[in-house]
Amino acid sequence: MxxxxxxxxxxxxxxxxxxxxxxxxxxxxxxxxxxxxxxxxxxxxxxxxxxxxxxxxxxxxxxALQQYDLYRQALENSHSRKPLYVLPAFLTSADQGKLAFALASILGLTYSQGTFFYYKPADPLASPVKLANGLLNSIQALTEHDGLVSEIMERVDAQIARIGLRDAIQILTEYYSTIPDGNTQLDEELRELKRLVRNYAEDLRRFSEFNVGLNGRPARQQSTR
Known part of the structure; x- marks a missing residue:
């Protein structure tokens, strides 16, 4: 078959x-x-x-499926009528949504135009996805979009595999090392994003160390960029 x-x-x-x-x-x-x-x-x-x-x-x-846009639209339409996921592993938490937003911003998968934020699909001919007006609203909009969060994390995994763990960890470290010192709601949200990225980078470091111990050499130490 x-x-x-x-x-x-x-x-x-x-x-x-x-x-x-x-x-x-x-x-x-x-x-x-x-x-x-x-x-x-x-x-x-x-x-x-x-x-x-x-x-x-x-x-x-x-x-990458040719009919993916139709599948995603059907999924979004069904969300408004009935819950599709009942297992916790398939539900997007607030932290997952925030992490996806932060990683997408770091790797150039999102951009801002004025005060609006947009997500750039993998297909360069596809129209950008408008998230919301303002950073806080855009993070919330992405968190509520299960399919988009999953898509972003898959693209993040692919980019990390392409550039290598060492370069990816360095890029993430540079992001969370710059700490906002204000006390506004926006500053607190930015600190939360950086904490999530730091935890994600630590997971990558542990994986890299495990891979070195397993194979006797670093995993994809040289960047292919």
């Missing part, structure tokens, strides 16, 4: 044009040790009447 038709992606929505996609093919035969087929990816199914061929292409976020 070939599921390729249901996984129709737009490669222009991928940062690398899809060059990092991984294709894996597996053939299921009655007995992998006694078969006319050759190859490394043979598995035994112990079914004497059937052959199974499976091809998987991995490495693309759902935002």
């Amino acid at each position: 070939d599921a390729g038709a249901s996984w129709n992606i737009d490669r222009t929505r991928l940062p690398d044009g899809g060059t990092n996609l991984v294709r894996l093919s597996v053939m299921g035969v009655p007995d992998a040790n006694d078969t006319l087929f050759s190859g490394e990816n043979l598995v035994s199914t112990h079914d004497p009447h059937r052959l199974v061929a499976l091809t998987v292409v991995a490495g693309s976020p759902q935002s």
Whole structure:
């Protein structure tokens, strides 16, 4: 069975044009040790009447699907009528939304025009998504948009994988090292964003240290920019 038709992606929505996609093919035969087929990816199914061929292409976020905009619109329309998620793992918390906003700002996925903030989709031909008027309102608007938060975090992961952990940690460190010293609500919100980014950077550091210990060398220490 070939599921390729249901996984129709737009490669222009991928940062690398899809060059990092991984294709894996597996053939299921009655007995992998006694078969006319050759190859490394043979598995035994112990079914004497059937052959199974499976091809998987991995490495693309759902935002690269050609019909993604329609799927997202349908999801947003359904949100207003009934809850779609009941498990905590699928719900966007306020902190997740704030972290997504901060990371998107750091990595250039959002921009401001006047007092309004906008999100730039992965597709350069797609229209920007208006968040809200003012920083605080824009953070709140993004937090309430589950699909957009997930999309941003996927793009953040992809950018970090592309530039390397060391460079990503340095960029994040430069952001949270500049601390606002005011006492306004905006200053407090900015400090909260920086705290969340600092915690995120610490998670990346722990992952990098673990990877060094596991492989004996840093993970993607050299930037590919």
